[in-house]
Amino acid sequence: MHPAFQGLFTIIIGVGGCVGYFYFANQFLDKVLYPAKGENAGRNINRANQIRPWIFLFPALFVLALYLGYPVVETLRLSLLERVPGGGYNWVGLDNYAQMASEPKFWEAMRNNMFWLIVVPALSTAFGLIAAQLTDRIKWGNIAKSIIFMPMAISFVGASVIWKLVYDGRPIEQEQIGILNAMIVGLGGDPVTFLTIPFWNNFFLMIVLVWVQTGFAMVILSAALRGIPEETIEAAIIDGASPWQIFFKIKVPQIMPTVVVVWTTITLVVLKVFDIVFAMTNGQWETQVLANYMFDKLFRANDWGVGSASAMVIMLLVTPILIWNIHSARKEMR
Numbered sequence: 001m002h003p004a005f006q007g008l009f010t011i012i013i014g015v016g017g018c019v020g021y022f023y024f025a026n027q028f029l030d031k032v033l034y035p036a037k038g039e040n041a042g043r044n045i046n047r048a049n050q051i052r053p054w055i056f057l058f059p060a061l062f063v064l065a066l067y068l069g070y071p072v073v074e075t076l077r078l079s080l081l082e083r084v085p086g087g088g089y090n091w092v093g094l095d096n097y098a099q100m101a102s103e104p105k106f107w108e109a110m111r112n113n114m115f116w117l118i119v120v121p122a123l124s125t126a127f128g129l130i131a132a133q134l135t136d137r138i139k140w141g142n143i144a145k146s147i148i149f150m151p152m153a154i155s156f157v158g159a160s161v162i163w164k165l166v167y168d169g170r171p172i173e174q175e176q177i178g179i180l181n182a183m184i185v186g187l188g189g190d191p192v193t194f195l196t197i198p199f200w201n202n203f204f205l206m207i208v209l210v211w212v213q214t215g216f217a218m219v220i221l222s223a224a225l226r227g228i229p230e231e232t233i234e235a236a237i238i239d240g241a242s243p244w245q246i247f248f249k250i251k252v253p254q255i256m257p258t259v260v261v262v263w264t265t266i267t268l269v270v271l272k273v274f275d276i277v278f279a280m281t282n283g284q285w286e287t288q289v290l291a292n293y294m295f296d297k298l299f300r301a302n303d304w305g306v307g308s309a310s311a312m313v314i315m316l317l318v319t320p321i322l323i324w325n326i327h328s329a330r331k332e333m334r
Contacts, residue, residue: 018059025055072315079308096305106310108286109293112202113317116273116289119203121266123210125259128217132225133247135218145222149215156212156275163208164280167194198286205287208276213269217262224258225251257328264325271318290314 029051030036034044079096081089100106131148135141151159168178169191176182181191195201228251236246252259274291281287283296290310298307 021059022056026052029055075308075311075315078304079312081305083302083304092305096309100306100309100313105283105288105293109283109288109290112287112289113271113273115202116206116209116270117267119206120209120213120270121263123206124213124217124266125221125263127210127214128219128262129221129252129259131214131218132222133251136222136225145218148218151212152215154212156209157279159208159212160276160279163204163211164195167204167280169193195281195287196285201281201285201287205276205280208280209270209273213266217266220262221255221258224255228254257331261325261328264321264328267321268318268325271314271321290317 029048034048034051035041036045036048078089080091080093082092082096084090131145135144135148138144154162165177166179167181168176169181170176170178172185172191176185176191178191180194185191194204197204232250232254233246236250241250272291273289274295277283277287277289277292278295283289283292291314294307294310294314296307297303297310301307
């Protein structure tokens with residue numbers, strides 16, 4: 001069957017299944033379980049109306065439990081077990097966590113993730129706010145916003161390949177294909193292998209994520225800036241406020257909840273960063289991060305216990321920020 005027809009067939013089956021489920025579930029509820037007839041008709045109608053919302057929620061709850069709840073429980077279980085040769089598992093309790101904590105690579109990953117958390121959300125939010133402000137009142141602002149937002153349409157792997165070519169370095173006797181080294185050699189310098197310089201190579205990797213996430217921050221913050229009442233800005237201008245004062249003392253305080261939401265959203269992306277590191281350095285030269293460490297343990301070392309333990313660490317780091325992000329978003333909506 002042609003892939004297009006396969007997709008159409010899947011949609012028809014999915015939609016038909018949902019419609020059939022809701023129809024027959026309501027029929028069973030109204031005709032069999034709580035029929036609206038007899039002396040108990042009123043009470044049955046009330047009971048049916050109390051259960052009906054759960055009928056509509058059940059498919060979503062089932063999918064969430066299957067694809068979110070079950071993996072979390074299974075990962076927690078695997079983090080407390082040790083896989084033995086030939087199949088099967090042995091209970092080891094917290095030994096996997098102790099082994100993980102004793103490995104220098106884990107602490108290298110933790111340290112690098114902290115660097116990413118400090119640098120990437122701050123720069124992405126700052127550049128996004130600056131871009132939103134500068135492109136908000138000019139005629140060609142929409143074109144500029146489209147260009148800045150364009151990296152968001154590129155996958156992390158695609159962005160990594162682009163920037164790996166930017167950083168590429170070859171021996172001085174060969175022609176340079178990396179933009180940066182072509183400029184350095186053109187100015188009389190020696191080529192630099194940017195991705196192999198310890199400590200600084202982490203920042204070269206961070207630039208890729210900042211480049212991608214700036215467009216996201218710009219779009220959200222631009223919408224927030226447009227929501228500021230014009231009266232407050234006009235009053236500040238009449239009072240003699242400078243453009244800097246209007247921006248930092250009038251605009252930024254009014255959009256601060258949105259800034260926090262953008263900041264925390266990018267923070268969640270940073271905590272789970274994997275593609276960029278995997279595609280550009282694979283965690284070598286002191287660039288390891290938690291997600292890449294987890295991948296190495298699970299699929300290279302075949303150590304499911306420590307790999308699952310590192311996955312639980314990532315989840316524990318993400319959860320408080322996710323809860324705060326949801327709380328802030330709801331507060332902003334109210």
